[in-house]
Amino acid sequence: GENVEQHPSTLSVQEGDSAVIKCTYSDSASNYFPWYKQELGKRPQLIIDIRSNVGEKKDQRIAVTLNKTAKHFSLHITETQPEDSAVYFCAASENREKLTFGTGTRLTIIP
Amino acid sequence: NAGVTQTPKFRILKIGQSMTLQCAQDMNHNYMYWYRQDPGMGLKLIYYSVGAGITDKGEVPNGYNVSRSTTEDFPLRLELAAPSQTSVYFCASSYPSGGYEKLFFGSGTQLSVL
Numbered sequence: 001g002e003n004v005e006q007h008p009s010t011l012s013v014q015e016g017d018s019a020v021i022k023c024t025y026s027d028s029a030s031n032y033f034p035w036y037k038q039e040l041g042k043r044p045q046l047i048i049d050i051r052s053n054v055g056e057k058k059d060q061r062i063a064v065t066l067n068k069t070a071k072h073f074s075l076h077i078t079e080t081q082p083e084d085s086a087v088y089f090c091a092a093s094e095n096r097e098k099l100t101f102g103t104g105t106r107l108t109i110i111p
Numbered sequence: 112n113a114g115v116t117q118t119p120k121f122r123i124l125k126i127g128q129s130m131t132l133q134c135a136q137d138m139n140h141n142y143m144y145w146y147r148q149d150p151g152m153g154l155k156l157i158y159y160s161v162g163a164g165i166t167d168k169g170e171v172p173n174g175y176n177v178s179r180s181t182t183e184d185f186p187l188r189l190e191l192a193a194p195s196q197t198s199v200y201f202c203a204s205s206y207p208s209g210g211y212e213k214l215f216f217g218s219g220t221q222l223s224v225l
Contacts, residue, residue: 001170004153006153009151034213034214036214042218043201043216043217043218043219044154044201044214044216045216046213046214049213089153089154097142097159097161097167098156098159098169098170099156099214100156100170101153101154101155102153103151103152103153104151104152104153
């Protein structure tokens with residue numbers, strides 16, 4: 001089955017700086033890669049996703065890049081703000097039934 | 112729309128007790144899922160369902176059972192609670208159309224087995 005590794009497990013950045021979280025996956029058949037944000041005590045929510053026919057996708061301050069050859073994808077957050085503090089999970093899937101999640105990155109934005 | 116509703120929000124069980132975690136969605140989603148989230152870990156899929164009457168095992172199904180008699184409801188049953196089942200449980204659903212759509216999560220159930 002699919003195995004998703006996520007790094008780093010914790011990340012602290014100064015407000016206004018950029019944050020990058022990286023994930024690698026094992027199953028070359030995976031073709032869908034979402035990112036979920038989970039604020040403290042809240043439910044996970046989708047913030048951005050990418051499919052294998054696209055190398056990069058942006059949504060305001062958030063971007064995701066995908067390298068299918070190397071089997072890794074990354075989340076980039078620019079101009080970080082205090083409300084970006086949360087746990088971020090990457091995931092990978094070959095089909096809609098089974099998303100495999102990474103172990104999460106706790107991002108802390110330092111004012 | 113209420114979205115995905117989970118009950119209860121918190122529960123403490125004694126070892127060997129049984130309980131059912133309730134999950135209901137009002138978005139007419141065909142796909143529903145149960146995940147568990149252990150501290151510092153990602154979400155692990157327990158069971159999922161692609162429609163009423165159809166269920167299948169996920170990554171960590173042992174100790175759990177599910178049923179899907181209606182499109183709206185997807186309860187998770189713990190028959191003999193064990194300390195290893197202490198976790199936060201999330202129910203989720205997704206769109207019925209083709210492709211890969213986002214998961215809508217419930218607010219979670221924090222379960223402690225003592």
